[in-house]
Amino acid sequence: MAEGAVSTAEVAAAVRVVPRHVFTPGLALERAYANQVVFVKRDEFGVPTSSVSAPDIQAIMLEQAEIRPGMRLLEIGSGGYNAALMAELAGPDGEVTTIDIDPVVTERARRCLDEAGYADVRVVTADAEGGVPEGAPYDRIVVTVEAWDLPPAWIRQLTPHGRIVVPLLLRGMTRSIAFDRVDDHLVSRSARLCGFVKMQGAGSRPDQGLALNHGDLTIDTDDSGAIPTAAQIEAHLRHAPRAERWSGVRVWRWEPWDTLPLWLATDFPGYCQLSVNVPGAPAVPGPPGAPGTEPLEPALAIATPAIATPDGFAHLTARACPDGRIELGAHAFGPQGPQLAAAVADSIAAWNRDQRAGSGPVITAWPIDAPLPDAADVLAVKKHVQLTVTWSKPEIPHRSQPNG
Template sequence: MTEVTADSTRADELRGRLADELVAEGLIVSKQIEAAFRTVPRHLFAPEAALEEAYAQDIVVTKRDEPGITISSVSAPQIQAMMLEQAALHPGMRCLEIGSGGYNAALMAELVGEDGEVTTVDIDLDVIDRARLCLTEAGYTRVNVVLADGEDGCAEHAPYDRLIVTAGSWDIPPAWVHQLADGGTITVPLRMRGLTRSITFVRAGDHLVSRSAKICGFVKMQGAGAHAERLLLLRGKEIGLRFDDAWPVDADLLKGALDTTRVEAWSGVTVGRMEPFDTLQLWLATALEGFCLITVDGTLDTGLVAPVNRIASPAVVDAGSFAYLALRPVDEATVEFGAHAFGPDAAALAEALAQQIRVWDHDHRGGPGPRIAAYPADTPDEQLPDGFVITKRHVRVIISWPAAGQGVPHNPTEKE
């Protein structure tokens, strides 16, 4: 057996194992998507990675900027499977991918077949050249590979039955909507108050309505659609508060907050250590004014703060005080949600956060999650449905939660 043959055999084994894992974990449901994952040679789109790395459930970084931040990657297969399940591609469809890499476009090409058409665009010439080369080597020459700013879509090959965005987007530009065919959908990792959800939108008259929403993370959009968070640093560079939209009226008031004693408030709401709680994060983002995310530099961490995770945990700022979501162990399998707070009004702010955890537990835990809609940015308030409104450059996003009691009641005696 030659080295090339051995590598090919090993790649086939790893590709099959990856598909098996994604099916077992419920991330792949449809037979068509399973077949695509078993067919497309992922390693050919990640030549810089070892075979085992190419087929691992992780991203493969393909480009970094000067400071070392990832600006392009082959996305994690579990995220790609999830979004393809959301988008529901069928044979004969015309599809647009915004944010290229090659592998996902190849999966899409398998799903739409010879009678369909896939166009993939990216703003970065290096990424486009690499995607075109990889697609050609893997045999997917029928994919249209276009250098363009994704903000503008790609009118040349429109209209599209499915538009899939594979870069973290803060907004939904008009071109995406205008280039949809009748009955078409947009699946986009949309950032709302710093939290990203992969949302499949369907058109409903002059606006978009969510059909599904899943937690995810993506490399941020570049070009005209780029939107930078603002970072408020505390205690040197150890602790930061990340604001996606609203900025504190007087950020200087927080400078002395960490010199006060930490206050804790516990909600009585427990969760299994492996139980997802992404609807809690989104609930807090819509229920608390001054919402932001707290991040801790792991290399500088002194233990002064202890959020749920150091990369990004829900937090809230009110004047000179701030609080964040925290956990404490109950037993080996269970933890309790609560809040830590600093500043002159720490006790009240911590209790306010803890109370919203209780509201989520009572009204929304286990429920369907919110309905998310996107209206044109010039839509007046009186024409918007009830809900929390986030005004962006192109759209106004409305996050509407079901009425209290429509969620699935949580039974704390059940096994988490």
């Protein structure tokens, strides 16, 4: 596990006790205890569908969950190892149920749990869309598979003050969010960057994003209704020259700036994420030297924050600074490219001034038919829930945060 990944004595103790190699049969000991995901199943296209998650993200999520002895727990997505950690945290008076849609996975989890001494963990084979009513209500639900939505059964099966920790897909980005139940809705307490295999079954994601330039580029959003079509974005990309604006905001490459995408998604209804699938792919395919055929320069190799509107397309970009940091800026295309690049650069500067040092926004999940508070910022609308976002106001009038 990476140094510093575990910050509570309880989770550290559970990690020390549970023999991870029992849940990764056939792997060399060194590999079983490495801070790496172990993929245990793939679909016909080679895409992983089941894994024993990397120890770091398991520890992070268990710490988000704040499991206490005696709690009733539900894990969604089985593998055995994480359920055993949960059993350690809940102690002899607690109760752990784990559910997986795949019988091969549950058969394996059952065998490994028995071998490691966790025969008391209940293993269920079913689609988790309906939760597991037999063990409800749960003090904690820990979802270990990327969820697009929050089915009503999960909320209903929580105790009145229960907590669910869930890797939730929001406008193309995934965050492990710890939500506390408050009456009929959920209020976030923390959100951490993560990546998981995708939910299958009734809760699987309905849209798959947009492919541009014959698949060289992908635009990811779980709210594709709010952004233009692939053909419109391709037309923006052909609209040379591209506009460039720098924000003056510098970050270290290793520094987490994961609240910035959420900030941009709050600011711009057309927020999405750009992935360049072919390294060096240009905005416009064509003979070298023709307008627009210079390579795109997204800030990240995959899932760069981007904005698509009827009048333009912008993505985050970065340039190296002499001090080793990178400066964030925007490249934009289309008839309104210069204005869009300026708006994105200004938004990055506002994030830097007011939110960069903060703990991030509060995300609230409301039932789909609930009236929303006045002036709520809607982040995403799913089948079962609508998600709003609230940013704290800066407490003291800021001078701009030192950058150099």
